[in-house]
Amino acid sequence: MRKTTKGAIAVGAGVALLLGGAGTMAAWRVSAGVGQGTSVTSGKLDVVAKTGATGLPVWSWTNASPTTFDVVNSRIVPGDSVTRTQVFTVTARGDHLTFTGALDLAPTVTGDPTLVAKLTSGTTTTLSQSGTWPTGVSVNGAGTLITVTSGTAGGAADLTFDVKVTSVVNWVSVGVGTDAANTMNQTVNLAAANLVLTQS
Numbered sequence: 001m002r003k004t005t006k007g008a009i010a011v012g013a014g015v016a017l018l019l020g021g022a023g024t025m026a027a028w029r030v031s032a033g034v035g036q037g038t039s040v041t042s043g044k045l046d047v048v049a050k051t052g053a054t055g056l057p058v059w060s061w062t063n064a065s066p067t068t069f070d071v072v073n074s075r076i077v078p079g080d081s082v083t084r085t086q087v088f089t090v091t092a093r094g095d096h097l098t099f100t101g102a103l104d105l106a107p108t109v110t111g112d113p114t115l116v117a118k119l120t121s122g123t124t125t126t127l128s129q130s131g132t133w134p135t136g137v138s139v140n141g142a143g144t145l146i147t148v149t150s151g152t153a154g155g156a157a158d159l160t161f162d163v164k165v166t167s168v169v170n171w172v173s174v175g176v177g178t179d180a181a182n183t184m185n186q187t188v189n190l191a192a193a194n195l196v197l198t199q200s
Contacts, residue, residue, distance in 0.1 A: 062168055
């Protein structure tokens with residue numbers, strides 16, 4: 001019985017030692033530098049109004065003939081639509097860059113707030129090519145999306161190109177008597193509007 005007991009005690013002690021060792025064991029961990037050629041550089045998207053005569057906005061009636069619109073003397077009424085075209089210079093770079101454009105009237109545009117709201121809700125914008133575009137820049141058929149693939153086109157620098165922006169400003173009227181009388185004889189200064197390019 002004593003021999004059996006001693007053997008049991010010895011085995012038990014051995015198990016205890018093994019368990020104790022497992023609780024304090026540390027796994028190996030090593031590291032190495034990743035080396036050269038692993039930097040990542042972001043692209044860019046910038047826009048400014050083109051300088052000179054070609055950058056001046058041109059207005060025209062969308063829903064009337066003759067189409068000449070005089071920003072000083074012409075007067076719009078509910079249901080009217082005017083078109084504003086202007087050329088902007090875009091600088092962009094990216095292997096997979098796409099963006100849209102929109103004429104943002106609020107909140108920077110000044111004037112009667114009711115009229116501003118009417119014009120803002122009915123404004124649409126399309127983009128088109130102006131002049132010669134570099135390789136790697138294209139616009140979709142609807143004029144709503146420009147794609148820049150300067151990296152895959154082998155471009156080693158930013159791509160600069162002109163975009164014709166056409167904004168149709170509609171005075172949306174949903175029925176007789178729905179436009180408040182306080183929209184009469186009001187002026188809205190669209191010079192404070194912004195062209196906003198948004199990556200998509």
